[in-house]
Amino acid sequence: MTTEPSPFDLPGITWQRVSPRLVPARQIAVALTLVVPLLVGVVLAVLVHPAFWVLAGVVAVLWAWIAIVVVRQVRAIGYVEREDDLLIRKGVMFRNLVVVPYGRMQYVEETQGPLARIFGIKSLQLHTAAATTDASIDGLDPAEAARLRDRLASRGEARLAGL
Amino acid sequence: MSARSTAPELEPETGLAWRRMHPVTPVVRGWTVIAVLLFIVLQNSAENLGDLGEAADLARGVGLLWLLGGVAVVLLVVGLYCWVAWRFTRYAIGTDAVHLRKGIVFRQQKQARLDRLQAVDIVQPLLARAFSLAELKLEVAGGAGSGVAIGFLRRAEADALRAELLARAAGVDVAEGEEAPVAPERVLYEVPFGTTFGSVLRSFVTPVLLLLVVGVVVAVVVTSSAAPIFSLLPALFGFGGYVFQRLVSEANFVGAVSPDGIRSRSGLLETRSQTIPPGRVQAIRMRQPLLWRRKDWWRVDVTVAGYVLGTDTKEVSTLLLPVGPRATAFDALWLVLPDLGVEDPLALLATGLDGQGPDGGFTTSPRSARWLDPLTWRRNGYAVTGRCLVIRRGRLTRSLTLVPHERTQSLALQQGPWQRRLGLASVALHVTLGPVQASVHHLASREAARLLDEQDARARSARRAEGPEQWMRRVAPELVEQVEEEAQVDGTAPDGSAPDTVVPEDDAPRSVMPADVAPDVTATPDDAARSADEEFRA
Numbered sequence: 080m081t082t083e084p085s086p087f088d089l090p091g092i093t094w095q096r097v098s099p100r101l102v103p104a105r106q107i108a109v110a111l112t113l114v115v116p117l118l119v120g121v122v123l124a125v126l127v128h129p130a131f132w133v134l135a136g137v138v139a140v141l142w143a144w145i146a147i148v149v150v151r152q153v154r155a156i157g158y159v160e161r162e163d164d165l166l167i168r169k170g171v172m173f174r175n176l177v178v179v180p181y182g183r184m185q186y187v188e189e190t191q192g193p194l195a196r197i198f199g200i201k202s203l204q205l206h207t208a209a210a211t212t213d214a215s216i217d218g219l220d221p222a223e224a225a226r227l228r229d230r231l232a233s234r235g236e237a238r239l240a241g242l
Numbered sequence: 243m244s245a246r247s248t249a250p251e252l253e254p255e256t257g258l259a260w261r262r263m264h265p266v267t268p269v270v271r272g273w274t275v276i277a278v279l280l281f282i283v284l285q286n287s288a289e290n291l292g293d294l295g296e297a298a299d300l301a302r303g304v305g306l307l308w309l310l311g312g313v314a315v316v317l318l319v320v321g322l323y324c325w326v327a328w329r330f331t332r333y334a335i336g337t338d339a340v341h342l343r344k345g346i347v348f349r350q351q352k353q354a355r356l357d358r359l360q361a362v363d364i365v366q367p368l369l370a371r372a373f374s375l376a377e378l379k380l381e382v383a384g385g386a387g388s389g390v391a392i393g394f395l396r397r398a399e400a401d402a403l404r405a406e407l408l409a410r411a412a413g414v415d416v417a418e419g420e421e422a423p424v425a426p427e428r429v430l431y432e433v434p435f436g437t438t439f440g441s442v443l444r445s446f447v448t449p450v451l452l453l454l455v456v457g458v459v460v461a462v463v464v465t466s467s468a469a470p471i472f473s474l475l476p477a478l479f480g481f482g483g484y485v486f487q488r489l490v491s492e493a494n495f496v497g498a499v500s501p502d503g504i505r506s507r508s509g510l511l512e513t514r515s516q517t518i519p520p521g522r523v524q525a526i527r528m529r530q531p532l533l534w535r536r537k538d539w540w541r542v543d544v545t546v547a548g549y550v551l552g553t554d555t556k557e558v559s560t561l562l563l564p565v566g567p568r569a570t571a572f573d574a575l576w577l578v579l580p581d582l583g584v585e586d587p588l589a590l591l592a593t594g595l596d597g598q599g600p601d602g603g604f605t606t607s608p609r610s611a612r613w614l615d616p617l618t619w620r621r622n623g624y625a626v627t628g629r630c631l632v633i634r635r636g637r638l639t640r641s642l643t644l645v646p647h648e649r650t651q652s653l654a655l656q657q658g659p660w661q662r663r664l665g666l667a668s669v670a671l672h673v674t675l676g677p678v679q680a681s682v683h684h685l686a687s688r689e690a691a692r693l694l695d696e697q698d699a700r701a702r703s704a705r706r707a708e709g710p711e712q713w714m715r716r717v718a719p720e721l722v723e724q725v726e727e728e729a730q731v732d733g734t735a736p737d738g739s740a741p742d743t744v745v746p747e748d749d750a751p752r753s754v755m756p757a758d759v760a761p762d763v764t765a766t767p768d769d770a771a772r773s774a775d776e777e778f779r780a
Contacts, residue, residue, distance in 0.1 A: 086655060086667050086691035163702055174662075176655040178698050182705060183651045208383070208547060209651035209672035211679070 087168060087176055094157030094168060100198040101153045101218025106146060107194055113142045148172075158216050163238065165205065165231065167214050177214045182238035183207045187231050189224055203227060250334075258334035258341060267331075267394045268324030270370045276320055283312045333392045335406065340380060342390050354390040358382040359411040360522050360548045364400050364515040365393075371513065376400040380407065383548030383674070404517065408502040411519060425500040430577065431570045433495040433563070437539075441565035442488045444533040451481050492564035497574055504577050506562060522546055523578045524649045525678040526562070528571055528595065529641040540571035540595075544578060545676025560677050568595070579644060583628025590625060594634045594642040604634060605693075610664040611684035624682045624693065629704075631671065631697060633682055645671050645680045647697075647704035655694045657687070669693050 120135030151171045159166045164180040188204040195201060201224035204215040219227065250259035269276075331344040342352045363379040370376060370393075377393025378400050395403065405424040454477050461470040490510045498505040503519040524545040534540070542563035563574040572591065584590050584603075593602030598620040600606045606623035607615065615622065618637040625632040631650075633643040650671045657667040667690035670681035685693065 085662075086657070086687040086694075089691070089695075164698065172659050174655075174657045176694070178653040178694065180652065180698070180702060180705075207651040207672065208674045210675045211670070212652045212672045213654070214652065 085174075087174055089166075092159050092166070094159055097153065097156045097158075097216065097218035098200050098220050098223075099153065100200050101156075102150055104194045104198045104200060104218070105149045105153065109142065109145050109149065113138055113145075117142070153218060156217065160227075160230065165214070167216055175213070177212065179205050179207060179212065179214045180238070181231065181234040184231060184235040187228050187235075189228055191221075203231075205231065251332075253334075256334075256336075258336055260332040260334045260341075260343070262332055263328065263392070264373075264375055264394050264396060264399075265328065266373050266375060268321075268328050270367065270373060270375060270394050272320065272324055273369055276317070279316050279320060280313060283316050284309070286312075333390075335403070335410075337410070340390055340392070340407065342392065352390055354380050354382045354388070356407060356411040359407065359519060361519070361546050362404050362407060362517045364397075364404060366397070366509075366513045368511045370394055378403055378407075381546070381548040389548065405502070408517060408519060412502060425502045427498045427500040427505055429496055429498045430573050431497045431563070431566060433492075433566055433570075435493055437565055438489065438493050438495065439485075440537070441534065441539055441541075442485050442492075444537075444539075445484075445488075445531065446533075447481055447484055448533070451477060492561065495561075495564050497563060497577065499577055504562070508561070508564070518544070518546055523646075524676065525643060525645045525673045525680055526575065526578050527641055527643045527678040528575065529639065530595070532638045534565070535640075538568050539565050540568060541565055542571050542574040543677045545673055545678040547674040547676075575644070579629060579646065581629055582632075582644075583630065587627075590627065590632065591642070594625065594632055595640060597634075604632075605685065605689055607666070607684040608686045608689075610686075611666055613664060614660060614666070615684055619684060622683050622685075624685075626696070626700070631680070631700075633671075633680055635683070643678055643680050645673060645678075647700045648708055649673060650680075650697070650701045653694055653698055653701075655690055657690075667691070669697070671697070 117135055117138045120131055120138055124131035124135055148171060152169070155169055155171050155174075157168045163182075164178050167177045167179070169175055185206045185208055188206065189201055190204065191201045195218075199221060200218045201221050202215060202217045203219055203224055206212070207214075216227075250261045252259050326346055327344075330346050330349075331342075333343070334341045336353075338357065339353045339355050342350075342354075344350050360381045360383045363381075364376045365379060366376045373394075374397050375394035376397045377391055378395065380390045380392075382388050382390070392403070393400075401424060408425070409423075454474060458470045458474050462468060490512070492508060493510040494513075495508040496506065498507075500517070503517045503522070505515065505517050507513065507515045524547055526542065526544045529541045529543065530539065531541075540563070541561075543560050544562050546560065562577065563571055566574070572588075575591075582590065590603060593604060597604065598606075600623070603625045604623040605625070606621075607619045609619075611619040611622065618635065621634055621637050621640070623634045625634070630644045630646045633645070635641050635643070650673060652672045654670040654672065655667055656670060661667055661684065665687050666684045667687045668681055668683045669685065669690050673680055682690075682693065
């Protein structure tokens with residue numbers, strides 16, 4: 080145990096939050112993946128052997144836990160446009176903070192899946208020449224995504240650097 | 243160009259002079275296919291002959307005719323296809339790009355921008371060596387398949403073309419019909435075959451093999467039958483194959499320096515000669531497996547953008563030194579980073595290679611990291627110099643990674659649940675894909691946050707200080723005089739003030755000792771591409 084301040088709380092920075100509509104979008108995505116094993120567990124438990132209630136129970140507990148974590152995860156996502164770089168923070172258990180200099184961006188990718196379209200949110204992913212750069216922001220308001228995308232593109236152009 | 247074998251066809255709209263490859267190209271490229279086809283035909287015919295075995299001699303003669311006819315037909319079809327393919331493959335060198343046209347049905351025209359040139363390889367497979375042919379491979383870091391391979395050409399032609407491309411990429415104008423001077427080359431180190439062989443034997447597979455042998459001997463003694471020996475055969479074959487594979491790619495390694503970049507040559511059967519222009523190395527790593535420690539041998543790998551992403555590039559292309567004593571490894575390091583940006587680079591490197599604990603300028607993991615990293619937590623650490631970040635890792639296999647400040651793409655701070663409990667965090671420096679990955683594990687959280695913040699600032703200021711991408715332009719002013727003298731000697735007068743040739747040999751980096759290194763071509767701060775937005779879209 081330690082009393083040290085978290086290295087992720089940078090002084091003098093107010094994080095931009097993403098849209099809370101990301102929470103239901105992610106909840107539905109989780110539900111779509113977990114509903115099948117849950118149903119299988121229930122059906123097996125009813126038809127074959129009551130021991131399969133354990134399977135259904137495990138899935139249900141996992142679902143409940145993920146449902147809680149998703150809320151915290153979405154709250155943990157944050158980004159800041161600084162003068163020369165973009166900071167992206169995410170993760171509750173495994174925390175991650177990425178610093179992407181504008182001049183290093185190769186291109187910006189805007190995506191919107193079917194669920195995201197229903198909830199009216201978009202994702203933005205930044206690509207640098209390094210494949211290991213994991214800089215994506217989920218759950219952006221479409222207007223904010225467009226603004227950020229154009230802003231990043233113009234800033235990137237102004238600060239272009241080679242590899 | 244005098245060395246060119248085929249006359250160029252001038253295309254009026256673009257002003258490009260299209261050339262064909264050497265006519266023997268299809269044979270060299272397709273000999274395996276031809277061989278396999280011939281083998282199949284021969285085998286089929288032989289079976290047919292066998293069936294006819296009881297028939298008369300006449301039938302045998304007819305069979306032989308069929309066989310020869312089959313071979314002829316196969317050769318004709320393959321030959322025709324190869325000839326057409328050869329007719330349709332052409333290349334041209336523009337002022338700022340290399341163009342390649344190929345394809346019979348699906349035409350393809352590729353362009354590789356020369357200001358994006360990351361490395362040039364001249365590859366000679368075994369058969370091509372017999373014909374004294376070579377293939378030129380350009381890597382431009384545009385994602386998979388963005389590289390351009392021009393081949394096969396005569397070896398002399400390939401050398402001249404490489405010189406011309408590197409000169410153009412460096413910002414030196416080469417007039418059409420004029421030879422770019424071949425940059426003089428200074429060999430810095432050659433790895434003796436015995437050392438390479440020894441290093442391969444001292445890899446992890448040898449102890450595994452020895453264990454197997456011991457196991458088999460025990461089994462033989464216990465069962466008192468020779469049968470278990472045969473179970474050793476696959477292992478022996480595997481071992482032999484591994485050793486051969488490594489030797490084929492790493493043997494005869496030569497490291498050299500020339501004004502247009504770092505040269506390395508290697509290969510036992512297929513030879514590869516690579517040129518990495520100044521400032522194209524993204525990260526460098528010195529590494530020592532446990533079994534090399536007594537010999538104090540080190541291996542040096544580099545990351546060059548575009549390699550590994552390509553489809554046909556092999557791992558050897560990222561090698562700067564397959565194996566060598568410490569002094570040679572330092573030579574290889576000076577090739578890339580002549581100036582580490584510290585007063586006593588040797589002391590820093592010694593601490594980085596052998597040391598542990600927080601001495602000698604290294605910031606290491608705190609004591610709490612021993613729970614997560616019991617073996618290496620004392621070695622984990624980083625040091626900052628004026629030019630690069632030095633990352634020390636590994637207890638059994640020691641490694642030291644150096645990333646120039648201006649080469650980091652992005653940074654990340656990571657913390658898992660256990661790290662949070664212990665007050666630790668890791669920092670990752672993202673560099674382009676390659677064998678060298680740079681991250682500092684398990685720092686105290688406060689240290690990690692500080693490293694992230696400071697490294698961000700250092701990378702920013704280093705990027706700003708970078709020179710123009712066409713590296714010869716940076717040093718041009720000092721060179722003009724020499725160039726003009728050279729040109730008068732050569733009889734080729736330079737038109738205008740732009741330097742028309744590359745640096746004479748005296749200006750090749752002296753890199754045996756860091757203090758000895760003058761501010762020369764490779765010593766200038768790494769290149770600056772100003773725009774890179776088109777890349778990595780593949």
